[in-house]
Each structure stands twice: as structure tokens, then as C-alpha cells.
Amino acid sequence: xxxxxxxxxxxRSARVSAARRLGKRNFRGKDRLFLAEGPQAVRExxxxxxxxxHTLVELFATVEAAERYADIIxxxxxxxxxxxxxxxxxxxxxxxxxxxxxxxxxxxFLDTPFEDILAARPRLVxxxxxxxxxxxxxxxxxxxxxxxxxxxxxxxxxVDLYNPKAVRASVGSHFHLPVAVGVPVERxxxxxxxxxxxxxxxxxxxxxxxxxxxxxxxxxxxxxxxFGNEAxxxxxxxRALADAVVRVPIHGKAESLNLATAAAVCLYAxxxxxxxxxxxxxxxxx
Numbered sequence: 001x002x003x004x005x006x007x008x009x010x011x012r013s014a015r016v017s018a019a020r021r022l023g024k025r026n027f028r029g030k031d032r033l034f035l036a037e038g039p040q041a042v043r044e045x046x047x048x049x050x051x052x053x054h055t056l057v058e059l060f061a062t063v064e065a066a067e068r069y070a071d072i073i074x075x076x077x078x079x080x081x082x083x084x085x086x087x088x089x090x091x092x093x094x095x096x097x098x099x100x101x102x103x104x105x106x107x108x109f110l111d112t113p114f115e116d117i118l119a120a121r122p123r124l125v126x127x128x129x130x131x132x133x134x135x136x137x138x139x140x141x142x143x144x145x146x147x148x149x150x151x152x153x154x155x156x157x158x159v160d161l162y163n164p165k166a167v168r169a170s171v172g173s174h175f176h177l178p179v180a181v182g183v184p185v186e187r188x189x190x191x192x193x194x195x196x197x198x199x200x201x202x203x204x205x206x207x208x209x210x211x212x213x214x215x216x217x218x219x220x221x222x223x224x225x226x227f228g229n230e231a232x233x234x235x236x237x238x239r240a241l242a243d244a245v246v247r248v249p250i251h252g253k254a255e256s257l258n259l260a261t262a263a264a265v266c267l268y269a270x271x272x273x274x275x276x277x278x279x280x281x282x283x284x285x286x
């Protein structure tokens with residue numbers, strides 16, 4: 001194997017500067033590149049492709065991280081990524097975390113056209129409408145991945161998919177399932193309905209109870225859950241687009257559930273109902 005690039009001493013290096021600027025949305029959009037930090041995200045990026053092209057294009061690693069995660073360094077090299085040994089100062093300069101883990105990857109955008117998602121006839125979808133907090137968005141993406149959803153859609157009123165906080169919160173799930181971005185909520189709902197998907201708006205004030213929907217056997221078909229802003233929920237005009245507005249029952253004294261927890265409950269409820277009706281395989285199956 002060829003030796004790694006010489007250690008990058010100065011944060012003023014042109015390559016370091018190009019990576020650092022990806023912490024800002026306008027530069028991410030211009031370059032169509034984003035940062036993936038930490039061993040889990042970088043490992044997933046190294047094995048991911050979009051339209052045949054490797055997603056990981058560049059990797060910065062401290063000497064310690066390169067030794068500890070030699071398998072990731074090897075996977076990055078196999079993917080054709082440029083791998084640079086960097087000082088801790090350089091990694092801290094690129095990273096958007098308080099305590100960097102020594103690995104920062106530069107990745108190509110990987111969002112999927114909405115039409116491609118519809119063409120795949122998904123049975124379980126998460127739609128993030130008006131979700132502004134990147135940590136929530138990334139965590140819902142992770143929940144959707146874990147529940148076996150086949151796609152996630154971020155509407156044009158939602159946070160940037162490639163915000164560093166969203167990427168960290170997804171813990172690698174960015175690289176596991178198709179995600180469409182910038183889709184107007186009306187278009188998302190209309191397209192999914194035309195594809196035979198039932199639209200369920202998750203709202204604490206919903207007139208349908210999730211437990212009752214499960215008991216009635218109403219959750220076994222293709223479904224898309226629409227999740228809104230944690231602070232104020234879904235606007236009335238968005239709720240009106242749904243086939244049903246469903247609340248997660250609160251059996252104890254808690255005032256409410258946060259967005260990510262509610263999303264996990266809803267997505268797993270649909271996933272279980274679909275498996276019971278023979279319509280959705282378990283994610284543990286090969």
C-alpha cells in the first residue's frame with residue numbers, strides 16, 4: 001500500500017480550508033459535499049456509493065486514529081479517497097464537535113430524487129415537515145433506519161440533511177436508506193398517496209389513538225408518517241392533507257414525548273403491523 005500523505009501541520013492548508021468551509025450550508029450546497037465525523041460515520045461512508053461513485057472522497061485522520069482504525073483507513077483507500085494524516089490541531093479546526101474522534105471524512109451528497117423513491121413503491125416512509133432542529137432530524141433518520149423504513153423525505157421547510165449535527169445524530173444512517181430533500185409537503189403527500197401509501201400525521205392532539213389504530217388492524221398497509229416541529233407540531237394545513245391524524249397515547253403523567261421518541265414509537269408500530277400482515281420483512285433477515 002502506498003504511504004499516506006504527509007502530515008498536515010497547518011490549519012491554513014488549502015485542503016484543510018476547503019474541508020473546514022463545509023461546516024457552512026452555502027458552501028456545502030455549492031460544492032455538493034459534506035462532513036462525516038467519527039469512526040462509525042466514516043466507516044459507513046467508505047462502503048457507500050451513489051450511482052456507482054464512491055461517496056467518501058477525502059479523509060483526515062490523526063496518527064492515533066489511523067492506527068486505531070486501520071480497517072477504516074484501508075476501506076477509505078480502497079474507495080479511492082485521498083487520506084491525509086493530520087495533526088490534532090487540524091482535526092479540531094475541521095471538526096464541528098467539542099471533542100473530535102480523530103476522523104473527519106469529506107463526502108459527496110447522497111440524497112435521492114423523490115420520483116425514485118416513489119418508483120420503488122415504499123411501504124414505510126418518514127416525512128419530516130417543518131423540522132428545524134438538526135439533532136432531531138438526524139435522530140428521526142436513525143429511528144427510521146432502525147425500524148426498517150424504506151425512505152425518509154425532508155420537506156423544503158425542514159433543516160438541511162447535511163448539517164453536521166444531523167449527520168452526527170444519524171450515527172451512519174445517512175448512508176443506509178434513500179432520503180429525498182427539499183420536497184414541498186403538498187407534493188410529498190400527493191405523490192405518496194398516488195403510490196398507494198396511507199398518510200398518517202403524528203400529532204399529540206390527533207383524533208385517532210395509535211393503540212386503537214393497531215387494535216383495529218389499520219396499520220398493516222403501506223404508510224408514511226408525517227412529523228412536525230417539536231415546539232409547535234404540525235400546521236393545520238399539513239394535518240388536513242393526511243388520511244388520519246394520530247396521537248401517541250400517554251399512559252403516565254408525562255406532558256408529552258419529544259419528536260424523536262414519538263417518531264420511534266410510530267415507525268415501530270407500523271413496522272410491527274406490516275410484519276404481522278406479511279407485508280414487511282424484519283431488518284434482521286438476510
